[in-house]
Amino acid sequence: MPHSLTIKLIAACAMLHWATASFSHENHVRNPVGSNAMNVEQKDWGIAGEAQAVQRTLTIRMRDNMRFTPAHLEVKQGETVRLIVNNSGKLLHELVIGSPQALAEHAEQMLKFPTMEHGSPDMAHVAARKTGEIVWHFNRAGDFAFACLIPGHYQAGMTGTIRVSAPSGDMTDGEVRFRAEQIKGAFVVMSIEKITP
Numbered sequence: 001m002p003h004s005l006t007i008k009l010i011a012a013c014a015m016l017h018w019a020t021a022s023f024s025h026e027n028h029v030r031n032p033v034g035s036n037a038m039n040v041e042q043k044d045w046g047i048a049g050e051a052q053a054v055q056r057t058l059t060i061r062m063r064d065n066m067r068f069t070p071a072h073l074e075v076k077q078g079e080t081v082r083l084i085v086n087n088s089g090k091l092l093h094e095l096v097i098g099s100p101q102a103l104a105e106h107a108e109q110m111l112k113f114p115t116m117e118h119g120s121p122d123m124a125h126v127a128a129r130k131t132g133e134i135v136w137h138f139n140r141a142g143d144f145a146f147a148c149l150i151p152g153h154y155q156a157g158m159t160g161t162i163r164v165s166a167p168s169g170d171m172t173d174g175e176v177r178f179r180a181e182q183i184k185g186a187f188v189v190m191s192i193e194k195i196t197p
């Protein structure tokens with residue numbers, strides 16, 4: 001490889017620093033302190049986050065009118081977010097993150113088996129007047145959702161949406177153009193070429 005191109009690749013990598021920093025978590029062997037390792041599983045909508053990696057805290061309020069406030073979240077791929085889930089109602093509520101389809105299926109199960117115990121790092125059950133939290137690492141881009149799956153609540157419209165946006169594909173740096181793609185949630189440089197002026 002010509003020396004000048006090597007230099008340019010290093011420059012390109014430096015420019016990508018923000019992205020690689022965001023995505024580096026994908027490659028770690030995950031063993032978060034204080035969480036049940038058995039529950040740490042990559043889902044389409046992300047993976048359990050580590051408290052020390054939290055970049056942003058968002059508060060979502062749940063009320064007995066079967067609504068979340070806010071009901072839409074915007075997240076950047078690679079972000080670890082702490083969701084503070086505040087129940088200001090008199091009923092038990094919960095916030096479960098998932099794909100729209102996974103939540104619909106889960107809600108169906110909850111209707112059939114109302115006493116079914118469910119628990120994992122992507123959900124928080126919150127008693128009346130209490131606050132719970134979820135630390136979640138959104139390492140996959142896409143349109144996801146959250147919902148309260150207490151029987152009847154999902155059906156009454158207690159749902160919200162999450163958009164996890166990915167960085168864009170083509171980037172240039174001086175004489176180098178490179179294309180990056182998301183592959184199974186990881187940020188991969190697919191091709192690098194010299195631009196001829």
Ligand SMILES: [Cu+2]
Nearest residue numbers: 093094148153
């Ligand atoms: Cu609810």
